Amino acid sequence: xxxKETIENYKTASNKELFTVLNFLKERFENDKARVIxxxxxxxxxxxxxxxxxxxxxxRLTLND
Numbered sequence: 001x002x003x004k005e006t007i008e009n010y011k012t013a014s015n016k017e018l019f020t021v022l023n024f025l026k027e028r029f030e031n032d033k034a035r036v037i038x039x040x041x042x043x044x045x046x047x048x049x050x051x052x053x054x055x056x057x058x059x060r061l062t063l064n065d
Contacts, residue, residue, distance in 0.1 A: 006013045006021045
């Protein structure tokens, strides 16, 4: 059975097929989780820079009034 078939027909899959799919899913989960964490750090850094620059921009606007 392939991955999709094993997931859909897990009740009839062999132990070897279940083990193979479980390993694949665990690796996929861990890789995706690592990417989400990396992207979260990038978004946090972008947000920090945005607010720093926005605060400076607002300060300059109030000085010109």
